[in-house]
Amino acid sequence: MTDLRLVIFDVDGTLVDSQADILSAMGAAFAVADLPAPSRPEILGIVGLSLPQAIAHLAPEADAAQLDAMVVGYKAAYTELRAEGGVELSSPLYPGIREVLETLNARPETLLGVATGKSRRGLDKLLDGHGLRELFVTQQCADDHPSKPHPAMLHEAVAVTGVDAARAVMIGDTEFDMEMARAAGLPGIGVSWGYHPVSRLGAAHTVIDKAAELPALLDTLWEAA
Structure with missing residues (x-):
């Protein structure tokens, strides 16, 4: 551990x-x-x-x-x-996302990853287009796993990084993300700015309205663990 x-x-x-x-x-x-x-x-x-x-x-x-x-x-x-x-x-970053990713990446104890229904090719194009590839140490996509909400993506992300599941968290906008997190035994943090209404995020540990809320929320979550 x-x-x-x-x-x-x-x-x-x-x-x-x-x-x-x-x-x-x-x-x-x-x-x-x-x-x-x-x-x-x-x-x-x-x-x-x-x-x-x-x-x-x-x-x-x-x-x-x-x-x-x-x-x-x-x-x-x-x-x-x-x-x-x-x-x-074509795929602009939501407000505050780049700043939050950079803030979290600057923390030496924090690793970042992605788990997406996109193909590997689509994910590569997007990360390279935004200059974000180097921020994510694990990049799980649809080419390699069953579709969400199957927990395989999260299981693999935890395994390849060596992080204890109790110290991992999933951030997403859909019920499939939250159900995947629950199935993998990880807390899921829902975001309200995405494609599913908050009413569909019932499996979430909590829901945030702004990206800037995430770093402090993560600190609180891990302090309570």
Whole structure:
């Protein structure tokens, strides 16, 4: 057991606001299958799931071939949108996020990680575009694990860093993040600025409204542990 602490962040809806591209890419995916696009609340409601699971949830009437084509269509549209706008425009950081990440990273006992439903390629593009890659010592993504809320991402993050689970925490905006944290035995801190309403974050230990609240909250959480 070490004195290290691990703070694991979700990405879309927690660190960055990528909803415009998510909505556009999902519309393109449904167009591939000649199906009507879901509403904005329906699409944002599945953010956090890995892409195949998300599309299958939104299109239960689609067959396997359609679902595969829709996944390909989504990825192509999302990649094109990101190339057109650049990462900073396509997926801007939420207010205060960079400052909080830098504050936590400056603490020698604190390690940072991410656990996301994004693909490895998408995660790499985003972190490199924002110059954040070196901040995260563990980067868990959909390519390597079952979809959230399965706890595999968090189990792996804890294992590779050597941090005791009692000194790790998950930060996210969706019920899938909070349920994943609970399944892994970690406290989950919900954020209110993301894609799921606070009413869906029932599994959270607590919910914050501003990124700047996080460092002090973490101190209080670990002091009580």
